[in-house]
Amino acid sequence: MSHSISTPVPEPSAPGRGHAVGATAGQWPEKKPIWPDRRLVDLLGIEHPLVLAPMAGLGTVELAASVCAGGGLGSLGCVGLPPERVTQAVDKLRTLTDKPINTNFFCHNATRADPAREANWRDRLAPYYNELRLDPSLAASQSEILPFDDALCRVVERVKPEIVSFHFGLPEPTLLARVKAAGCRVMGSATTVAEARWLEARGADVIIAQGCEAGGHRGMFLAANLEEEAASQPSTLALVPQIADAVGVPIIAAGGIADGRGIAAAFALGAAGVQIGTAYLSVQRRRFRRSVVTRCGRRVRTRRY
Numbered sequence: 001m002s003h004s005i006s007t008p009v010p011e012p013s014a015p016g017r018g019h020a021v022g023a024t025a026g027q028w029p030e031k032k033p034i035w036p037d038r039r040l041v042d043l044l045g046i047e048h049p050l051v052l053a054p055m056a057g058l059g060t061v062e063l064a065a066s067v068c069a070g071g072g073l074g075s076l077g078c079v080g081l082p083p084e085r086v087t088q089a090v091d092k093l094r095t096l097t098d099k100p101i102n103t104n105f106f107c108h109n110a111t112r113a114d115p116a117r118e119a120n121w122r123d124r125l126a127p128y129y130n131e132l133r134l135d136p137s138l139a140a141s142q143s144e145i146l147p148f149d150d151a152l153c154r155v156v157e158r159v160k161p162e163i164v165s166f167h168f169g170l171p172e173p174t175l176l177a178r179v180k181a182a183g184c185r186v187m188g189s190a191t192t193v194a195e196a197r198w199l200e201a202r203g204a205d206v207i208i209a210q211g212c213e214a215g216g217h218r219g220m221f222l223a224a225n226l227e228e229e230a231a232s233q234p235s236t237l238a239l240v241p242q243i244a245d246a247v248g249v250p251i252i253a254a255g256g257i258a259d260g261r262g263i264a265a266a267f268a269l270g271a272a273g274v275q276i277g278t279a280y281l282s283v284q285r286r287r288f289r290r291s292v293v294t295r296c297g298r299r300v301r302t303r304r305y
């Protein structure tokens with residue numbers, strides 16, 4: 001981290017709450033520093049409060065392993081993987097690291113395939129495909145993405161990742177109880193204070209405060225009007241202090257954080273860790289480009305990737 005904060009910050013009145021500015025030391029009976037806030041690293045058993053964002057389809061086992069090796073939390077985005085592939089990915093990661101790992105799943109309401117609707121939009125888009133001389137069959141629908149279910153829960157019970165994170169809420173209580181009984185810490189994503197309170201009330205150990213800058217899926221799950229609420233979703237640095245004041249569990253800030261200044265800002269606002277996705281993709285791309293160069297058997301000096 002190139003920028004760090006070492007100055008002690010006034011402690012809150014209760015763990016995770018009331019990061020008020022301007023009060024005198026006498027008003028806070030309990031001495032608990034906000035920075036550094038070790039609640040997350042202690043809870044998850046990691047060295048640095050930094051989580052590789054799970055990125056289904058783009059994150060790799062090797063990337064997760066290197067974040068673990070660096071002392072952060074490596075995550076596997078398991079969304080869209082059948083149970084046997086989740087097992088394979090975890091087994092492979094376990095061969096590369098003996099540090100705690102995170103597996104991530106979605107808890108969305110699955111949409112069922114509707115052939116008539118599919119046919120309609122294909123017909124509607126057909127002229128554009130023709131105009132661009134593309135084969136309309138290229139628009140084949142993706143395989144159905146299933147929410148966390150009994151089969152995936154059985155994998156979790158078998159492979160026992162130290163941490164399981166969920167997007168779009170939490171699984172139904174019986175599944176969640178099984179995940180916890182397997183010894184996993186549970187993290188859930190919130191895009192609003194209401195979602196954070198919902199997650200905490202249902203047993204999340206950690207809340208990921210996902211601001212509107214976050215890449216990938218926007219994890220809204222309580223919005224009555226998705227379009228309206230998506231348009232007014234708070235940014236990360238506005239959301240983190242609101243959630244930190246509303247719940248007692250540790251908060252991870254996610255969205256638009258890419259360097260030490262962002263990490264320090266998130267901590268100053270009440271986060272106990274950060275989750276970074278997009279910034280890691282460029283690292284991965286550089287590694288990929290390097291490996292291509294190496295495999296080509298040519299020594300090439302590159303200035304850009």
Ligand SMILES: Cc1cc2nc3c(=O)[nH]c(=O)nc-3n(C[C@H](O)[C@H](O)[C@H](O)COP(=O)(O)O)c2cc1C
Pocket residue numbers: 053054055056058077078079104166167189210213214215216217254255256257275276277278279
């Ligand atoms: C390409 C991509 C894929 C993502 N896929 C997932 C996912 O499968 N599960 C999940 O919980 N979050 C996913 N996210 C969101 C991240 O967890 C996190 O909120 C986000 O990356 C943080 O913002 P940043 O990308 O600006 O660092 C994804 C993000 C990206 C960029």
